[in-house]
Amino acid sequence: MSLDGKNVLVLGLGESGLSMARWAARTGAARVCVADTRAEPPGRAALAQHVPQAILRTGAFERDAFAGIDLVAISPGVPLAEPTVRDASARGVPVVGDVEIFSNALKDVYRDRATPTLIGVTGTNGKTTVTALTNATVAGGKRRTEMAGNISPAVLTALMDCIDRDALPEVWVLELSSYQLESTYSLNLDAATMLNLSEDHLDRYANLDAYAAAKARIFAGDGLQVLNRNDPMSLAMQRADRGVTTFGLDEAPTDQDYGLIRAGGSFQLAHGRTPVLAATALQLAGLHNAANALAALALTSEIDLDRTGALNAMRAFRGLPHRVEPVAEVDGVRYFNDSKGTNVGATIAALDGFARSLAGTTARVVLIAGGDGKGQNFTPLRDALGGAVRAVILIGRDGPVIDRALAGSSVARIKALSMADAIDRAREMAVAGDIVLLSPACASFDMFNHYKHRGEVFSAIVKGLPNAHGN
Structure with a gap:
């Protein structure tokens, strides 16, 4: 797939879009156009630096942006179902991603x-x-x-x-x-x-x-x-x-x-x-x-x-931040940051992993969950609580949705107003040997900038607790 002499339209100016624009220019594309629906796409300054000849259009995708285009390089965040993309594909214009x-x-x-x-x-x-x-x-x-x-x-x-x-x-x-x-x-x-x-x-x-x-x-x-x-x-x-x-x-x-x-x-x-x-x-x-x-x-x-x-x-290998990341031990209770657990499946996997490792002991997990639920079905979470979870501390916009989904479980469910409040409630419930796990099963945007921000707030509060030690 040579881009030499081609007119290339890049859709989306995030990390992938910027890389495709750079590659197209590097490999001889005759014209590099970039379109992004955001008024200030994150790659704007980098595009001007690395591909100064590129033409950037912001706002809704318009059909005239596709005129004379030989190839559409589509970013992962742009759906193939986007009408202008479908139209281009129907006209025989190749639509491909960076991979x-x-x-x-x-x-x-x-x-x-x-x-x-x-x-x-x-x-x-x-x-x-x-x-x-x-x-x-x-x-x-x-x-x-x-x-x-x-x-x-x-x-x-x-x-x-x-x-x-x-x-x-x-x-x-x-x-x-x-x-x-x-x-x-x-x-x-x-x-x-x-x-x-x-x-x-x-x-x-x-x-x-x-x-x-x-x-x-x-x-x-x-x-x-x-x-x-x-x-x-x-x-x-x-x-x-x-x-x-x-x-x-x-x-x-x-x-x-x-x-x-x-x-x-x-x-x-x-x-x-x-x-x-x-x-x-x-x-x-x-x-x-x-x-x-x-x-x-x-x-x-x-x-x-x-x-x-x-x-x-x-x-x-020590793992990656915000993915069942050990934070600290406080009064015999270990705290883990799994803020990247943004869906039910991720939280179930984390709970199952700890349940297996705690099997045969009296130790339990105190789970902090909630946030922007993205319309998920939280019912499978109820079965995952099993005998391994001592309590669930619920935060965020869809905490009440999770609470309803867990109805019928014998596990204590406690509402918290903030991350600091959630950690306080978790400390009250946990006993020495237990694990406090932030694994929200939800996106973070109702309370935080992104999942990393949520994990950073959790970790900072935990590390600031009296008697906190370890990593």
Whole structure:
């Protein structure tokens, strides 16, 4: 897909849009136009710096912006269902995203080099952690690697940087959202995983099946499928003509699969029945993160790695901010920030992970949840409380919605007026050995600027408590 001499229209001027505009100019596009519905798109200054010849239009997309355009480069945040985009596609104008442009560019960039290994990660929850953990594992295994995509940097930004440094990697680890996959057609991954699927982004998709279909596009190539056998929608994506490796928090059904076994009184990550790594060796909290580690092991199983170095890197991986991040211990109670848990599935995964690790003890979880519920069904959260949750502290606009969904549960439900109030209520409920978990199952915009802001506020308050210590 050469852009040389083409008239390119980039839709959206966020991180991906800016990278596509830069790539188009760099590779000889005759004209680069950029359109963004926002009056002040975030990439405006950077566009003027890097692509000064670009024409920028702000406001609603108009048909005349598409006149004479040879290719539409669409940002993930712009739906393919946008009427002007549909019209362009109907007229035969190619509509592609940055991952598609990246996929085509690799053929030329690596023309005189060994073809790189491509690993792709998608799923409703855990994909950023698995991407980063997989990348760390490959790097620890002494292979040159680069991660990019939804995790940031954008794939084309990373590619341009690697070209400029003359440091093209042997392995690319890509985090791919459903939005990115919608506009990707030729990506052929050597190993790909769909970690899990639960309700999310239903403001963009007609239903869960449409969301799943977008996710399943990660398996469009002919590489290894890595599937979560504990997630029915992941397992249902298995294709008969493909190599398949599964992972899950149970014993592996075959020698090629990954799972958990009990050995020496503790859980071990295992390849088949062969122990690979003690779950307690991971610095990531909760057994759901053991599943993330198993996915990373499966994704890297066909790469020639220094396995000792790879496992050491996995042991050393500390996780990412706002993703079941340990904050502090206060009076024997451990506090965790999972502000990135913005949907029901993420919160259930975190609760399940802690429930498994606390099994056989009297310790329980005090959950802080609530915010902008995005129209989700919170009923599945009620079943996830099980015997592992001592209390739920409810915050935000849709706290009452969650309260109604949890009706019938014996778990105490307490309303809080602010994050500080929520932490005070959690302290009153928790006893030594317990865990206080911020995992809201909601977006943050009703109370905070974004999920990072929410997590930062939580962490700052906890670290300021009397007797707080640790990280």
